[in-house]
Amino acid sequence: MPSGARPELIESPEFFAGGFSWMDALTEAMRAVRLTSALFFNGEFSAPWRFATPAQDKVAPVVSPDSERLVLFHLVIDGVATARTDGHDDVALEAGDIVVFPQGDAHEMWNGRTSKLFPGARLLPQLAKGELAAEKWGGTGAVTKIICGYLGCERHAEGSFLSGLPPIFKINVRSSPAGAWIESAIRHCVSEIDPQRAGRMAVLAKLAETLFVETLCCYIDELPAERTGWLATARDPKIGQALALLHRDPARAWTLPDLARESGTSRTVLVDRFVQLMGESPLAYLARWRLQLAARRLTTTDRKVLQVAYDVGYESEAAFSRAFRREFGVPPARYRRERKAQSVRAV
Incomplete structure (x- = not known):
């Protein structure tokens, strides 16, 4: 099975017809790029709450020093949130939504009104060790559960599968059977009593990469017919x-x-x-x-x-x-x- 191929596509005759599917270009492009990935933060926030993520040049040296490009993403497991990066409209999020920042821009997420930011600096020791950090924080209101991750890659990915992506976009992963399965697997892994046990982080890393690939696949599926660029060409x-x-x-x-x-x-x-x-x-x-x-x-x-x-x-x-x-x-x-x-x- 090609890396990142979705089960429901593998079962379809079109996948093998002529030896190619529309996913082959994406698969081949990703094979040619050294990838690193991880799920690094499991957060449970009670409204009102707000957290800020710095730009990739600040995050990469901590979580993935060898990556030239860092794609940041957040998966909302439960509850609601809003995401924003400078110069773009707010993006409303609900359970099952993954919000992606392909250029690794600095951004914020929140639910409710508060000027108090989550003290993210206290996560640094765990992030530097490649561990999954887990925190509960916020007020006394509705709970939002978020799992944060990244995909690290070489700069030349900008000319292929990262080309043409907007600075911020969202996809609901529960809209596809594969996406729902990946989310379920992630929820299971991060709910382990000892998520740092041997092999657990390796599994989470693979799930992070698979989640990103599935998100790209869903994004391609939803591209308007008139769209141009690398992803439109692959489709x-x-x-x-x-x-x-x-x-x-x-x-x-x-x-x-x-x-x-x-x-x-x-x-x-x-x-x-x-x-x-x-x-x-x-x-x-x-x-x-x-x-x-x-x-x-x-x-x-x-x-x-x-x-x-x-x-x-x-x-x-x-x-x-x-x-x-x-x-x-x-x-x-x-x-x-x-x-x-x-x-x-x-x-």
Whole structure:
């Protein structure tokens, strides 16, 4: 089963028809990105209450130091709440809603009127140890139960499955059988008498990632037909197949006729629809994606520059270096040195 695939989709014949489903592009894109995830806070708040979460650059060093991007999310298990990030309308939440902040922006959540903020700093020792923090706080009113988590990833996810997401959005996970099952599993895990016991945090981490994938799937399902961008492209019956093929085998010497044939469409339709949805041609997108993959290999492996060039589909180091410099402003070897130096300084 592909990572993150939903059970009800696996059972449908369309999932296997032609070897692809609309989820394949998402699956392949996520496979190419190093992901970390966790559920880190189990909160029970009695109205009135309010808590604030700082931006990702403040949160990441504590909960996921190796992540370049941090997606923050909160799942409302019981009760109601309101969420807000600067510059956007308030979002009303009820039980089963997950509110997501794809850019990791600072935000607030509350129920009732109070100027007193939950003292989140007292969670830092547990968060730094990778534990699930649990707190009860607030007044004497209605209770809201919230589970908070994150998905950490590399920066180049901005060019694929994080592309085009609004700074804040909500999905009710109970609207799908898979989402309801994931929520039930999370509730069970966090209600354990000893949630820190061996293996429990690993299970919660997998559930956090699965919850995020399911949320993206529901978001894609609800996209208006006129929407453009990466997720809209992944959903398109034919162009989504082309996108999945490029992600599955980026080093292949793709031509437009080959890509069109294996996507089951014409070259004209492929190019026109891809440009309409993505704003660039399939081969232009592939060129950018190859360079993003190369940048990752340069910083995560010791492979020589020439080997990295071959890995992502270039036939010569010179051609690869020219393309890499156009994209990142520096040649590959210097990029590797500078990124490693930055990592050392961060430690």
